[in-house]
Amino acid sequence: MRISTERATSPRTVTVLSILLLGALWVVAAALTADPQVLPSPFALAAPFRQELANGELLYHLGQTVVRVLWAFALAMGLGIALGLVMGRSEAVNRWLDPWLVIFLNLPALVLIVLCYLWIGLTETAAIAAVTLNKIPNVTTVIREGARAMDPQLDAMARIYRMSWRRRMAHIVLPQLAPFITAAARSGIAVIWKIVLVVEFLGRSSGIGFQIHLYFQLFDVAMVLVYALSFICVMLLVEWLVLQPWERRVRRWRQA
Amino acid sequence: MIRIRIDDKHFGNAQVLGRVHFDIAPGECVALVGPSGIGKSTVLRILAGTDEAFTGHVDRPERMAVVFQEPTLLPWRSVLQNLTLVHPDLGTAGARAALDRVGLAGKETLFPGQLSLGQQRRLALARGFATPPDLLIMDEPFASLDPETAERMLALTESLMATTRPATLFVTHDRAEAERLADRILRLDGAPATLAETT
Numbered sequence: 350m351r352i353s354t355e356r357a358t359s360p361r362t363v364t365v366l367s368i369l370l371l372g373a374l375w376v377v378a379a380a381l382t383a384d385p386q387v388l389p390s391p392f393a394l395a396a397p398f399r400q401e402l403a404n405g406e407l408l409y410h411l412g413q414t415v416v417r418v419l420w421a422f423a424l425a426m427g428l429g430i431a432l433g434l435v436m437g438r439s440e441a442v443n444r445w446l447d448p449w450l451v452i453f454l455n456l457p458a459l460v461l462i463v464l465c466y467l468w469i470g471l472t473e474t475a476a477i478a479a480v481t482l483n484k485i486p487n488v489t490t491v492i493r494e495g496a497r498a499m500d501p502q503l504d505a506m507a508r509i510y511r512m513s514w515r516r517r518m519a520h521i522v523l524p525q526l527a528p529f530i531t532a533a534a535r536s537g538i539a540v541i542w543k544i545v546l547v548v549e550f551l552g553r554s555s556g557i558g559f560q561i562h563l564y565f566q567l568f569d570v571a572m573v574l575v576y577a578l579s580f581i582c583v584m585l586l587v588e589w590l591v592l593q594p595w596e597r598r599v600r601r602w603r604q605a
Numbered sequence: 606m607i608r609i610r611i612d613d614k615h616f617g618n619a620q621v622l623g624r625v626h627f628d629i630a631p632g633e634c635v636a637l638v639g640p641s642g643i644g645k646s647t648v649l650r651i652l653a654g655t656d657e658a659f660t661g662h663v664d665r666p667e668r669m670a671v672v673f674q675e676p677t678l679l680p681w682r683s684v685l686q687n688l689t690l691v692h693p694d695l696g697t698a699g700a701r702a703a704l705d706r707v708g709l710a711g712k713e714t715l716f717p718g719q720l721s722l723g724q725q726r727r728l729a730l731a732r733g734f735a736t737p738p739d740l741l742i743m744d745e746p747f748a749s750l751d752p753e754t755a756e757r758m759l760a761l762t763e764s765l766m767a768t769t770r771p772a773t774l775f776v777t778h779d780r781a782e783a784e785r786l787a788d789r790i791l792r793l794d795g796a797p798a799t800l801a802e803t804t
Contacts, residue, residue, distance in 0.1 A: 508653075602718065603718075
């Protein structure tokens with residue numbers, strides 16, 4: 350038996366160490382700044398965090414933001430996948446819609462948000478519409494690439510055997526698009542929550558973005574960090590508990 | 606009766622097919638031979654209905670099956686699902702029986718990627734015969750196999766065809782294969798390609 354002394358560090362350990370390293374950098378930076386008004390140390394956030402948790406503010410605003418993110422994510426993914434699929438499959442549709450896509454891709458998020466608020470009003474619908482419209486072009490672009498890369502032979506097989514539309518979508522189209530859908534979902538959820546915060550900052554009276562606006566005006570760096578970090582934790586949980594397990598499931602056949 | 610009446614087929618400005626008219630009687634196996642690149646696969650796609658941009662018309666039955674040169678399986682679904690998803694009324698028992706007939710019993714839960722190429726081809730064959738089709742289309746199903754595997758596939762195909770007797774169009778470049786399986790051999794030749802019946 351060969352005894353190996355050098356053992357590769359497990360990926361999980363690396364993740365933990367890397368996050369601890371970031372925390373250490375923060376502690377050092379806070380010590381060097383030596384002004385909790387500008388950059389409080391991570392330990393100084395515990396008290397305001399407990400306070401916000403206890404009075405229910407944190408969970409309420411977190412919930413509001415999560416609901417908006419989920420709505421915008423579902424709408425942007427649904428519409429973006431449908432649009433990308435049609436554009437990737439039909440050259441004629443693609444020629445007509447491609448200029449629109451380029452325009453919307455290059456329209457700054459802020460412009461769309463302001464226009465939605467001006468046209469629809471300072472409402473929940475306007476907020477979600479603004480975020481959705483911002484994200485659809487990215488999802489469409491990614492899914493269109495996936496639709497173009499689909500195997501025409503499988504398509505011919507399905508047509509000759511007269512497989513129903515639902516079966517074709519579920520067992521031929523979506524499995525081929527799965528890597529592209531995961532890529533769009535992963536970048537999508539990250540971008541969406543950032544835009545949701547801007548939307549809340551500009552025209553909502555609840556949510557993480559609204560709280561950050563409030564504490565920005567009070568110049569309360571600790572509270573801004575408490576709210577921002579809480580949401581980052583939620584997003585990490587989504588990544589680890591939803592996205593990664595789902596990705597492993599759809600990739601199972603490749604590893605088998 | 607299956608009727609193929611192709612009068613003209615262009616790719617861009619190039620005419621690839623001229624007059625290609627033939628019928629396939631129920632239970633008859635027609636082989637289509639000819640040099641590679643002549644347009645055999647184009648005739649096959651027109652008959653299958655996956656290429657509709659041609660002049661002429663085709664009468665084809667409802668229930669069709671196809672065996673391509675590539676296995677064309679769903680790599681993300683199990684061996685068993687590859688049969689049941691394509692043939693919803695087959696049922697698990699029927700799918701198991703179909704796998705058994707091509708010697709793939711016991712492989713139900715594997716993914717196609719875990720099978721050898723020969724086994725993948727046999728799975729594609731099982732899919733073609735799982736519910737007896739009214740028209741079976743085969744596109745070079747024995748090409749690029751080693752002689753021993755090709756011989757086993759050929760024998761298996763013969764026995765499956767003998768029991769279900771579908772009307773078949775069999776495209777091949779191999780004259781010996783054509784003579785062994787087919788009742789009638791059609792030869793595609795010329796530019797644009799037209800038919801020359803040989804047997």
